Amino acid sequence: MSEPVDVLTHPALAGAAHGFLGRKGGVSTGVLAGLNVSFSEDDPALTAENRRRAGEAVLPGARLVCCYQVHSPDAVTVTEPWADDARPHADALVTSRPGVLLGILTADCAPVLFHDGKAGVIGAAHAGWKGAFTGVTDNTIxxxxxxxxxRADIAAVVGPCIAQKSYEVDEAxxxxxxxAADENERFFRAGKPGHAWFDLEGYVAERLRAAGIGTVAMLGEDTYAQExxxxxxxxxxxxxxxxxxxEISLIGLR
Known part of the structure; x- marks a missing residue:
């Protein structure tokens, strides 16, 4: 019997079907063993089954919609699901349509899920350092x-991503x-000469707070350290x- 899909949730998003998924519960093998949802490295049949399992674990029967992620600040509104080969180049998705499951793929970058329960609007963003720096979360909002x-009614949760203790960067x-801002110094901790440790999760959360949304939360899960x-x-x-x-992070309206 295969292990169940590992679904992390947060009470701030309780009004929406959602989950930050890891690698458990999938059918991929080798170095990709588990719930790999990327078509670029794996047998397409295995990836398709993993995506099916992911969707069923969060919102059974919903239509999964993803974008072609390019580390941009761009957000796209989903009015109708599109074919996988017609994915727009973007790094965030929003919708008010029930039965659509927004999906963001990551492997150290920060996934961010959004929900305004009063308006019935959701969002999902892929916030690597470049997308976060250039405003992908601002554009999602x-x-x-x-x-x-x-804004005051939006809750956002930053999911599993690389932690500061695992993210060494150079001085450039x-x-x-x-x-860009002197106060960004707080997201760096000195390392060996010419290097520092960057707090991606903290930076993304602060961008969300600065945007003035109602609730900001972090899961505090380090992707690098948890093989x-x-x-x-x-x-x-x-x-x-x-x-x-x-891995994939998902949110949908029932």
């Missing part, structure tokens, strides 16, 4: 507002953030592994 959401990376539970691009790179897989 704006797209939700265009559907009738109100740090300088980019400090030049049995999550895929990690950086961990796989450090080990020179041939692939790294992706």
């Amino acid at each position: 704006a797209a939700m507002e265009a559907l009738g959401a109100h 990376f740090e300088r980019r953030f400090l030049e 049995e539970r999550f895929y990690s691009f950086r961990r796989a790179t450090h080990r020179s592994e041939p692939g790294y897989g992706r």
Whole structure:
């Protein structure tokens, strides 16, 4: 009997069907063993089955909708589900349509799920450092507002991502953030000469707070450090592994 899909939830999003999924409960094998949802590295049949299992674990019968993620700040409004080969190049999705399951793929980047329970509007964003820095969460909130959401009523939760203790960056990376705002210094901890440790989760959460939404929460799960539970691009790179897989975060309206 296969192990169940691992679904992490948060009470701030309790009004919507949602889940931050890891690698448990899937059919992929080898270095991708588990619930890999990326078609780029795996047998398409295995990935399709993993995506089916993921959707059924969160909102059975819903239509899964994903975008072609490119580390951009762009958010797209979903009015009708599209074919997988017609995915728009973007890194966030919003909708007010029930029965549509928004999906974001990650493997160290921060997935963010949004819900305005009063307006009946949801969102999902892929916030790697580049997308977060250039405003993907801000654009997600704006797209939700265009559907009738109100900032004070939006709850957002930052899901599993690489933690500061696992995320070493060079001084050029740090300088980019400090030049944008002096207060960004708080998201860096000094490391070896010419390097620092970056708090992606904290930075994304602060961007959400600065946008003025009602509730901001973090799961505090480190993808890099939990090999049995999550895929990690950086961990796989450090080990020179041939692939790294992706986990998925999902939200939908019943």
